[in-house]
Amino acid sequence: MIPELGQFALILALLLSVVQCVLPLIGAHSGNRALMAVARPAVAGQTVFVVAAFAILTYAFTSQDFSVAYVAQNSNSLLPWFYRFSAVWGAHEGSLLLWILILAVWSVAVAAFSRHLPADFMARVLGVLGFISCGFLLFTLLTSNPFARILPVPADGIDLNPMLQDPGLIMHPPMLYMGYVGFSVAFAFAIAALLGGRLDVRWVRWSRPWTNIAWAFLTLGIALGSWWAYYTLGWGGWWFWDPVENASFMPWLVGTALIHSQAVTEKRGSFRAWTLLLAIFAFSLSLLGTFLVRSGVLTSVHAFATDPERGVFILVFLAIVVGGSLLIYALRAPRVAGGEPFAPVSRETALLVNNLMFACAAATVLLGTLYPIIGDAFSLGRISVGPPYFAFMFIMLMIPVVLLLPFGPFLKWRQGNPVAAMKSLLPALVTAVVATLLAWLLVGDLPVKALAGTAASLWVGLGILLFALSRWRKAAPGRRFTPEMLGMICAHLGVAVFVAGVMIVESTSIERDVRMVPNQGVEIGSLTFQFEGVHEARGPNFTAEQGTITVTEGGRTIATLHPQKRQYMRNAQVQTEAALKPGVFRDLYVALGEPVGDDGAWAVRIYVKPFVRWIWIGALLMMLGGFVAAADKRFGVVARLRDTSPSARDGSANSPALPDPESPLPNPGT
Amino acid sequence: MTPTRKRRLIIISLVLAAVAVAAGLTVLALQQNMTYLYSPSEVEAGEAPTGARFRLGGVVLEHSIKRADDSLQVDFIVTDRFHQMPVKYTGILPDLFREGQSIVASGSVEDGRFVATEVLAKHDETYMPKEVADAIAKAKDTHAAEPGGSH
Numbered sequence: 001m002i003p004e005l006g007q008f009a010l011i012l013a014l015l016l017s018v019v020q021c022v023l024p025l026i027g028a029h030s031g032n033r034a035l036m037a038v039a040r041p042a043v044a045g046q047t048v049f050v051v052a053a054f055a056i057l058t059y060a061f062t063s064q065d066f067s068v069a070y071v072a073q074n075s076n077s078l079l080p081w082f083y084r085f086s087a088v089w090g091a092h093e094g095s096l097l098l099w100i101l102i103l104a105v106w107s108v109a110v111a112a113f114s115r116h117l118p119a120d121f122m123a124r125v126l127g128v129l130g131f132i133s134c135g136f137l138l139f140t141l142l143t144s145n146p147f148a149r150i151l152p153v154p155a156d157g158i159d160l161n162p163m164l165q166d167p168g169l170i171m172h173p174p175m176l177y178m179g180y181v182g183f184s185v186a187f188a189f190a191i192a193a194l195l196g197g198r199l200d201v202r203w204v205r206w207s208r209p210w211t212n213i214a215w216a217f218l219t220l221g222i223a224l225g226s227w228w229a230y231y232t233l234g235w236g237g238w239w240f241w242d243p244v245e246n247a248s249f250m251p252w253l254v255g256t257a258l259i260h261s262q263a264v265t266e267k268r269g270s271f272r273a274w275t276l277l278l279a280i281f282a283f284s285l286s287l288l289g290t291f292l293v294r295s296g297v298l299t300s301v302h303a304f305a306t307d308p309e310r311g312v313f314i315l316v317f318l319a320i321v322v323g324g325s326l327l328i329y330a331l332r333a334p335r336v337a338g339g340e341p342f343a344p345v346s347r348e349t350a351l352l353v354n355n356l357m358f359a360c361a362a363a364t365v366l367l368g369t370l371y372p373i374i375g376d377a378f379s380l381g382r383i384s385v386g387p388p389y390f391a392f393m394f395i396m397l398m399i400p401v402v403l404l405l406p407f408g409p410f411l412k413w414r415q416g417n418p419v420a421a422m423k424s425l426l427p428a429l430v431t432a433v434v435a436t437l438l439a440w441l442l443v444g445d446l447p448v449k450a451l452a453g454t455a456a457s458l459w460v461g462l463g464i465l466l467f468a469l470s471r472w473r474k475a476a477p478g479r480r481f482t483p484e485m486l487g488m489i490c491a492h493l494g495v496a497v498f499v500a501g502v503m504i505v506e507s508t509s510i511e512r513d514v515r516m517v518p519n520q521g522v523e524i525g526s527l528t529f530q531f532e533g534v535h536e537a538r539g540p541n542f543t544a545e546q547g548t549i550t551v552t553e554g555g556r557t558i559a560t561l562h563p564q565k566r567q568y569m570r571n572a573q574v575q576t577e578a579a580l581k582p583g584v585f586r587d588l589y590v591a592l593g594e595p596v597g598d599d600g601a602w603a604v605r606i607y608v609k610p611f612v613r614w615i616w617i618g619a620l621l622m623m624l625g626g627f628v629a630a631a632d633k634r635f636g637v638v639a640r641l642r643d644t645s646p647s648a649r650d651g652s653a654n655s656p657a658l659p660d661p662e663s664p665l666p667n668p669g670t
Numbered sequence: 671m672t673p674t675r676k677r678r679l680i681i682i683s684l685v686l687a688a689v690a691v692a693a694g695l696t697v698l699a700l701q702q703n704m705t706y707l708y709s710p711s712e713v714e715a716g717e718a719p720t721g722a723r724f725r726l727g728g729v730v731l732e733h734s735i736k737r738a739d740d741s742l743q744v745d746f747i748v749t750d751r752f753h754q755m756p757v758k759y760t761g762i763l764p765d766l767f768r769e770g771q772s773i774v775a776s777g778s779v780e781d782g783r784f785v786a787t788e789v790l791a792k793h794d795e796t797y798m799p800k801e802v803a804d805a806i807a808k809a810k811d812t813h814a815a816e817p818g819g820s821h
Contacts, residue, residue, distance in 0.1 A: 341673035344680050356684060360692045367696060371704075382707035382804065384725060389703035396695055513761045515742050565765075574765045593762035596737050603742050603762045 003068050003147040006056035010147075013049035013100075014137040016042050020107075020130030024123035028195070036123035043111045043126055046133065047104040054101045057146050058088050066157050069150035070094060076157040076570050078541035079165075086170040087160045092310075093146035095173055099290070100136050102174070102181045107133065110185055110210070117206060124192035125185075132184055135317045143310045159570040162542070168228030176221030176248055180286040182214020183251060186258065187283035187325070190276040194328045199336040204266040204275070209630035211262055211279075212487070215255045216626025222248050223619035231578055236511065236589050236607045238615055241390040246369045247289030250362050254282040257358035259626070260351050268413055270339030270348055273329075274355070280329060284322045285362065291318055292369070343415040350408040350416075357401045364393040402456050402499060405492060406463020410470075424470060428462035446508070453503020461496030464489055484632035491625025498618025504611040513593065517601040528552045529590070529606050542568045544577070547602065549590050551581070561590045563604075578605075586610040705776060709805035710748055710755040711812060718779070725776045726755060726784050727805045732769045748775065748784070750809040759786040766791035772803075 020042035027035025057070075061084045066072040074090045089098040107129045114122050140146070189207040193199045225248065230238045239245065258278040265275045291314040342348040368385045375383035406428060410421035436455040439446060468489050472480055481489075510524050518533035530550045537546035544564040551559040561579035568575065578591040586608055593603025707725040708718040718724050726748055734747035743760045757775055767773060767789060777786035 341677045349680070352681065352684065356688045360688055364692065364696055368700070371700065382725075382727075383704050384707065385700065386703040386705060389699045392699045392703075393695060397692070513742055515740070576765055591762075593742075596742065597739055605762055 002056055003060055003065065003149065006053045006060075007141075007145065007147040009049040009053040009056065010137060010141055013046045013053065013104075014134065014141060016046040016049065017130050017134040017137055020046060021127050021134050022130075024130070025127035025195075028120040028123040028127070031120070033119060036119050039123050039126035039130075040111045042130065043104075043107045046130075047108050050097075050101050050104040053147075054088075054097055057094060057097060058085060060147075061085070061088055064157070066155070067149050067151075067153040068146075069148045070146045072150055072154050072157045074157070074160050076159040076541070078569060079157075079160055080540050082170070083160055083165050086164070089173050090160050090164050090169070093140070093144045095177075096136065096140050096144055097146055098173065099177050099181060100133065100140065102177045103129070103133050103136065103184060106181055106185055110188075114206065117203065121192055121196060121203060124195050125188045128188035128191045129184060132188075132321070135321070139310070139313050139317065143313055156570070159541075159568060162566065162568045162573055162575040163232065165568075166228065166232055168224060168232065172221060172224040172228055174221075175217050175224055179214050179216075179218020179221050179255075180248070180251060180289065182210065182217055183255060183279070183282040183286050185210040185214065186262075186279040190279035191325055191328060193336060194276060194332040197332055197335045199265075199272050199276070201266060201269060204262060205635060207279075208259070208262050208266055209632070209635040211255070211259050212626045212630040215252070215259050216623045216630070218248070218252050218255060219619055219623040219626060222252060223616050223623070226619075227616050230612070231580060233576075236509075236578070236591070236605065236609065238505070238612065241368075241387040243369050244289075244293050246365050246390075247292045250365050250369075251282050251285040251289060253358050253362040253365065254278055254285055257355045257362075258282050260354050260358075264348055264351050265339075268340050268342070268348060270342065271352075271355075272339055273333040273337040276333065276336065277329060278355075278359070280322075280325045281359075281362075284318070284325070285366075287314070287318050287321060291315060340414065342413070345411065345418045346416045347408060347411040347413050350404060350411055353404055354401060354408070357397050361394055361397045364397070365390060368393070402460055402495070405460050405495065406467070409464070409467040409488070424466060425463050428459055428466055431462055432456075432458035449507035450504050453500055453507070456503070457496045457500035460499065461493055464492045464496065482632055482634070484629045484634065487625040487627070487629025487632070489625070490628055491622045494618045494621025494623075494625060496618070497614050497621060501611045501614025501616075501618055505609055505615065508610050509612075510608040512606045514604055514606060515596055515601055516604045517599050522606060524606065524608055526553050527558075527588070527608065531602070531604060533600060534592070534595075534602060537562075537564065539566070541570075542566045542575075545592070547590075547592050547604070549579070549604070549606075551588055559588055561588070563590045563592045565592050565594075582613060584613060587612050707774065707805065709750040709809050710753040711750050711809040712805070713755055713779070713784075714753040720779060723776060723778050725774050726757065726786070727772070727774045728755070729772050729806075730767070730769050735769060748773065750806045752809045752812075755784050756782070757784045757786050759789055761789075763789055764791045 020039060023035045023042070024039035027033065027038070057068075059065075060068045060071050061075055062081070064071070064075065064077055064084075066075075070091070070093050074087050074094070075084060079087065087094075089095040107126065110129065111122075111126060114125070186207055189203065189210075193203060222245075225245070226238045229240070230236065258275065261271045261275045261278055264271045291311065368389050371385050372383050375381060406425050407418075407421050410424050411417075432455045435458055436451050439454060440451055468481075471485070512522065512524065514522055516522065516531040518531060521528050521530045523529075528551070530552065532548035532550060534545050534547045537544045544566040546562050546564045549561045549563070550557055551561065559581040561581060563579040564577040566575040566577055576591055578589060580590070581588040587610075589605075589607035589609055591605040593605060595601070596603050705723055705725050706718075707727050710726070710728055712718060713726065728748040728750045731747040731749045731754060734745075736745045737743070741760065742762065743758065744763065745756065745758055747754045748757050749755070757777075759775070759777075771791055774790045775784065775786035776788045776790075777784055779785070
């Protein structure tokens with residue numbers, strides 16, 4: 001009975017999403033305030049039902065209701081309680097419901113924190129969000145109902161994919177979806193501005209913190225996924241250029257361009273049409289990502305749903321959203337375009353280069369990801385595009401970004417002084433070059449890539465610190481750093497840390513696959529890895545063959561590692577659990593392959609990964625920067641979070657701007 | 671020139687330059703990193719490039735896995751149930767690698783043997799990569815078309 005209530009709740013949510021989409025858009029078009037006012041209650045009602053549906057599915061998992069097909073497929077009576085929660089989004093149907101839930105949460109937040117904006121603009125924003133929600137609810141109900149029953153009721157469930165029984169998975173999809181879905185706000189804002197035919201700087205300012213928060217969540221989600229892949233998949237890699245990874249990376253790249261171009265539009269009024277276009281692309285790529293993951297058109301390491309019917313639905317939905325929004329853009333963009341002029345050397349130009357590079361990077365990743373489909377469609381053969389393509393293209397496009405990044409903050413809006421900027425940055429340049437030369441002379445056999453990475457990292461990191469210092473000297477106490485500026489500094493420091501991590505780990509990692517008999521040792525540099533043998537171990541729902549490897553350095557034991565080969569009880573699949581000793585400057589990473597031969601020998605992977613943590617520390621700094629910048633007083637989010645009543649407006653920031661310039665009037669130009 | 675025109679000119683030239691560079695690099699990089707997938711039957715028929723890298727898709731033949739005693743070298747046979755291709759690989763095989771499992775190996779042919787540098791077996795034990803399934807279906811069709819090729 002209870003699962004049917006869940007389905008009923010989803011149907012009601014679908015009806016309310018139609019209401020949320022249609023009535024406010026008609027109201028905004030015809031100037032009918034009553035219809036516009038429907039938006040907020042519809043959002044609230046829809047959210048209640050979506051939350052109810054999600055809670056019911058969670059309950060089905062925690063109460064082990066195996067009459068629900070989805071639960072029977074993805075849970076089992078031995079599954080530990082915390083994985084019963086994360087199993088809710090462990091497969092296709094549930095992760096779709098999670099997507100809808102997060103969209104509902106974002107919609108409620110938008111509805112709650114936007115009371116100071118013109119009614120017709122907000123009606124359009126919420127209407128567009130309603131349309132997206134409607135599409136996904138329809139998709140869930142028609143093709144992937146999580147509440148479908150199974151008869152006869154199985155005695156026990158099959159099990160959650162062992163790959164997913166991991167703390168990393170608990171947080172990875174929700175964070176990723178917070179990012180994906182968060183871009184729907186920027187998208188809805190862009191469509192609303194285009195439909196209204198006006199782009200007010202106030203509205204851009206309003207949308208910036210939303211985009212920053214979505215981007216920060218997406219950064220965190222991708223970093224978690226990369227970290228998870230690093231220690232779960234047992235290959236010790238942190239990024240594989242797999243189609244599904246690319247699917248999350250493309251919105252991130254466009255989102256990065258978007259947060260920079262939004263800053264220009266808000267502060268200078270330039271790049272207006274471009275900002276709107278980026279917002280459309282960021283969300284379209286999020287949808288495309290869903291399509292790639294869900295449809296199974298691409299062979300990927302984690303394409304876990306392969307159902308052509310679902311693929312066709314998402315493809316049609318994608319065509320409507322992308323095609324429709326681009327059509328609206330084509331018709332209306334000339335109306336909102338325009339902006340202030342700027343000199344060839346100015347902060348605008350620097351940000352333009354950033355935007356071009358990130359947009360190109362997204363395009364090349366898109367091309368490489370879709371090329372196998374294109375090849376298939378035109379019968380060019382079964383092609384796959386290798387990781388070297390992506391790595392080469394990406395590094396090429398990011399070189400100018402990294403080299404020019406420190407100039408950005410030193411260049412003034414409109415007209416920058418390159419000589420002065422270079423003079424300010426000279427210490428960073430000198431230090432980077434000298435330190436790299438010293439490293440080369442002293443250590444000697446470092447690869448070029450590692451040296452280049454160190455130099456680039458120092459250049460960016462010191463460049464940003466120099467900017468912070470000059471700001472500290474020039475500005476009066478108390479007005480030195482706005483949160484927006486602090487966020488920028490933090491995120492750019494993250495870039496420096498990330499660059500160092502990537503370049504060093506990619507060029508100086510030691511990876512050895514060796515055959516080891518018990519009590520055999522392998523020497524890597526000053527480290528000795530001693531294989532002690534393998535014995536049986538037990539977990540709550542698995543048995544494992546557990547190896548013991550002692551790592552010594554200079555006669556001192558620095559780590560005892562226990563890599564496992566797990567056999568889950570309800571699953572024939574064997575799962576490798578790598579064991580690692582993390583460290584700021586190097587990770588020791590050991591994984592078991594398989595038994596080879598009769599003498600107790602095993603194939604063992606032994607990796608030493610210097611600076612690998614810096615990759616994720618860098619990503620976390622970027623994420624932190626996104627959140628800090630979103631908290632800037634000018635955006636008024638903090639003020640509004642403190643008191644969400646309409647009267648609590650941050651006067652200096654939001655300039656209440658009453659009376660509404662537009663709302664009582666019919667839509668211009670329609 | 672008015673400031674607006676000047677700005678537009680800057681933007682357009684930057685865009686064009688970026689597009690040209692990106693397009694050039696992309697074509698170059700794509701050409702170098704594209705690998706095609708072939709089934710053992712196609713390799714047998716000489717369709718696969720000799721000396722160049724490609725991917726071999728098929729099923730690991732039952733009782734064909736042989737390990738070396740002193741290294742991580744593994745020899746096995748990949749089949750599409752019509753033709754067979756011996757494969758040599760040195761390293762650790764994925765968890766799902768076993769007899770009867772469909773795999774994709776990348777590498778090149780040396781002395782009539784496929785020397786793999788990477789072996790992928792997909793995450794789901796029942797799942798066959800679409801491209802491998804296609805390759806096997808194609809081999810089946812070719813085989814059926816051959817005179818006396820009933821199987």
